[in-house]
Amino acid sequence: MINRELVIIGGGAAGIAAALGAYENGIKDILVIEREYEYGGILQQCIHNGFGLHTFNEELSGPSYAEKYYSLIKDNECIEFMYNSAVTEINDKCVTVQSPEGVKKINAKAIILATGSRERPAGAIGLKGDRPVGIYTAGTAQKYLNRRGFLVGKRVFILGSGDIGLIMARRMTLEGAKVIGVAELQPYSNGLARNIKQCLEDFDIPLYLSHTVKAVHGKNRLESITLVEADEKLRIIEGTEQEIECDCLLLSIGLIPENTLIEEMGVVLDPKTKGAVVDDTYITSIEGIFACGNALHVHDLVDFVSAEAKRAGKAAADYILGNKKEGTCVKNVLGNGVSYMVPQSFHKGNEVEFCFRVNRVFKDCSIHVYGNGLDKKIRKMGIVPSEMQKVVLKKEEIEELDGELFWEVI
Amino acid sequence: MELVCINCPRGCHLNVEKINNEIVVSGNSCLRGKTYAVNELTNPLRVLTTTVGIESEYEERLPVISSAPLPKDRVMDVSKALKEVRVSAPVKMKDVIVENILGLGIDIIASKTINR
Numbered sequence: 001m002i003n004r005e006l007v008i009i010g011g012g013a014a015g016i017a018a019a020l021g022a023y024e025n026g027i028k029d030i031l032v033i034e035r036e037y038e039y040g041g042i043l044q045q046c047i048h049n050g051f052g053l054h055t056f057n058e059e060l061s062g063p064s065y066a067e068k069y070y071s072l073i074k075d076n077e078c079i080e081f082m083y084n085s086a087v088t089e090i091n092d093k094c095v096t097v098q099s100p101e102g103v104k105k106i107n108a109k110a111i112i113l114a115t116g117s118r119e120r121p122a123g124a125i126g127l128k129g130d131r132p133v134g135i136y137t138a139g140t141a142q143k144y145l146n147r148r149g150f151l152v153g154k155r156v157f158i159l160g161s162g163d164i165g166l167i168m169a170r171r172m173t174l175e176g177a178k179v180i181g182v183a184e185l186q187p188y189s190n191g192l193a194r195n196i197k198q199c200l201e202d203f204d205i206p207l208y209l210s211h212t213v214k215a216v217h218g219k220n221r222l223e224s225i226t227l228v229e230a231d232e233k234l235r236i237i238e239g240t241e242q243e244i245e246c247d248c249l250l251l252s253i254g255l256i257p258e259n260t261l262i263e264e265m266g267v268v269l270d271p272k273t274k275g276a277v278v279d280d281t282y283i284t285s286i287e288g289i290f291a292c293g294n295a296l297h298v299h300d301l302v303d304f305v306s307a308e309a310k311r312a313g314k315a316a317a318d319y320i321l322g323n324k325k326e327g328t329c330v331k332n333v334l335g336n337g338v339s340y341m342v343p344q345s346f347h348k349g350n351e352v353e354f355c356f357r358v359n360r361v362f363k364d365c366s367i368h369v370y371g372n373g374l375d376k377k378i379r380k381m382g383i384v385p386s387e388m389q390k391v392v393l394k395k396e397e398i399e400e401l402d403g404e405l406f407w408e409v410i
Numbered sequence: 411m412e413l414v415c416i417n418c419p420r421g422c423h424l425n426v427e428k429i430n431n432e433i434v435v436s437g438n439s440c441l442r443g444k445t446y447a448v449n450e451l452t453n454p455l456r457v458l459t460t461t462v463g464i465e466s467e468y469e470e471r472l473p474v475i476s477s478a479p480l481p482k483d484r485v486m487d488v489s490k491a492l493k494e495v496r497v498s499a500p501v502k503m504k505d506v507i508v509e510n511i512l513g514l515g516i517d518i519i520a521s522k523t524i525n526r
Contacts, residue, residue, distance in 0.1 A: 049475035063522035193421035
């Protein structure tokens with residue numbers, strides 16, 4: 001049995017920042033367990049630039065962002081990375097690890113989950129038809145191309161307008177593939193406006209809003225798909241079918257926090273975020289178990305993942321050193337238009353950053369937050385579900401709150 | 411004319427007008443937005459990110475980036491030219507992989523360190 005102060009599961013953007021946050025707040029015995037042979041997680045295959053504007057005030061590629069952030073803890077004797085190692089179980093505060101040296105059991109005073117997210121696969125949307133070769137999640141295609149140099153198709157259709165799909169539309173076009181189009185079931189895009197511009201419009205790739213793929217065809221290799229229109233209730237409109245020839249279908253239909261490990265422990269998950277329910281110290285419903293980054297809720301920007309994970313690292317340090325925040329928590333109550341809120345509850349006595357998403361498109365609206373001693377409206381030009389919103393409430397603003405804080409978009 | 415700024419994830423909606431032969435930009439939240447809009451009308455530019463082959467113990471591709479934005483209509487040519495490029499480890503992040511690519515005055519640089 002090995003004893004460590006803090007164990008962090010996952011050595012991607014969140015894990016690295018959590019380690020830094022814990023170290024800077026007094027923890028000198030940190031183990032980061034990473035299943036790959038290197039740090040950085042998904043950043044290593046995101047070779048496009050646009051990362052780091054908030055953190056480093058410059059635009060970096062994914063691998064560069066990872067390298068630059070890692071350099072802040074490199075050669076730090078208090079932070080050890082254990083590579084090629086997968087955590088198979090957490091039992092109380094003991095983690096079981098499959099490592100190149102065999103199975104190990106490691107006891108920790110606190111554990112931070114920084115396991116990232118996974119892509120929703122074809123099964124998640126009940127895609128009709130056979131399963132010929134040629135249907136991949138956008139991230140899988142990205143890994144093949146950017147890490148291995150394999151182009152997974154020559155005539156490509158993309159379902160879902162998530163950013164990874166848009167990035168792959170450009171990437172595969174530059175590598176010589178023909179990207180025929182992108183279909184999005186919603187009447188609005190789920191990707192960033194800049195990616196619609198630089199990844200689709202730059203290459204004259206059409207974006208079919210209110211469209212989806214009804215069926216896939218092909219026995220061994222994908223041969224075609226059926227594209228169909230959808231109405232405002234997202235139901236297929238019969239009679240609008242069109243066949244599109246393609247040998248590859250990429251799915252960019254959303255990410256789900258990876259929480260298998262803590263789900264088995266009985267940690268309470270939020271049905272909306274699919275991540276753990278946490279307070280403002282990122283502690284889950286089980287003592288000493290923390291969660292951050294995309295494992296907690298799916299972020300738009302890695303910069304926000306790093307910032308959140310650093311705070312989680314500090315919170316875990318405070319917990320280990322006995323400086324845990326005491327007192328009852330104020331609960332967030334979600335009203336009109338608010339899809340989810342992280343953290344779900346919080347302590348008074350410090351400023352708190354709230355992250356949330358709306359459940360539909362709002363134009364010319366206000367974020368209304370109110371409770372005992374607080375009634376605040378924040379004007380917004382427009383809010384879309386694909387953009388995470390952040391509101392910081394100061395210590396003085398939340399001082400008089402009693403049990404609940406109400407949120408709505410009006 | 412309306413443009414979406416591609417400089418950062420914020421994606422500002424820019425209004426671009428030509429008044430007396432001068433390009434007037436509004437809706438930008440920083441100076442980069444203005445520069446982008448003017449370039450977009452006169453000489454559109456794009457950063458290229460791609461990979462080149464690498465001889466290494468554990469990696470097959472080296473991610474690279476253009477040292478500055480390239481003329482938009484030359485991005486495809488540069489991407490094609492880089493298909494022939496192969497390097498050997500060790501490579502440090504920011505190492506120049508191809509100097510002055512296609513005579514455009516812009517270098518292609520490594521965006522990752524690969525030691526072995």
